[in-house]
Amino acid sequence: MTKFGQDLIESANEALAIALGKAKPARTITVETVDVAAIRKRLGLSQDAFAKKFGLSAATLRDWEQGRRQMDRTAQAFLKVIDRAPEVVEKALKAA
Amino acid sequence: MTKFGQDLIESANEALAIALGKAKPARTITVETVDVAAIRKRLGLSQDAFAKKFGLSAATLRDWEQGRRQMDRTAQAFLKVIDRAPEVVEKALKAA
DNA sequence: GATCTTATACGGCATTGCCGTAGTCTGGTC
DNA sequence: GACCAGACTACGGCAATGCCGTATAAGATC
Secondary structure, eight states: OOOOHHHHHHHHHHHHHHTTTTSSOOOOOOOOOOOOHHHHHHTOOOOHHHHHTTTHHHHHHOOOOOOOSOOHHHHHHHHHHHHHHHHHHHHHHHOO | HHHHHHHHHHHHHHHHHTTSSSOOOOOOOOOOOHHHHHHHTTTTTOHHHHHTTTTTOOOHHHHTTTTTSSOOHHHHHHHHHHOOHHHHHHHHHHHH
């Protein structure tokens, strides 16, 4: 079985436990999905190139795309802006 | 003496120690300064309003402005963009 | 003085940021 | 087929942050 498959099952079990009141949600966050990989691929950039262009750490980007870490609110907001106005972001950062 | 004054002195002593080779830098980062409070005040917003408008956590914003926490790379990049194109950012986030 | 707003200060813990590195896959070149 | 380089996945690991809450201070308005 793939790792993704295992993760899915784990998540499902956890969700069930929470629903049954047997477990508490680790945190309550709005489940807004920001698909970094999708945004990046739409821009036709490698992970390293994307990270460099938008001032991110390549390591952190990796963690996000691999589902190892959750983006915090700041990152989510930033990624949305990158998604909608990548060129503006790029220019703003170049003007540093 | 103000807290800011104390911080300054502490930082100076630490920098000296590092320069003398008596201490290691906690981390090597580019010392790019992003003054959140300045950006926010220029926009005429309270901490809460600023946080809400740009999708940040008010608690995190507080920590940054109080010098309690260091902004990570993502946050620094984002803040620069907010600094240079606040309206674009705002619109991009509204279009969620 | 009473009240409201805004900002500072800080305890606290789960979770992330970021570094490094090993392994896999694909496409190109010899 | 063997080999190399670029891109991605996977993950150990620790210092540091994210985010919550709350108590206190300073300024404005009544």
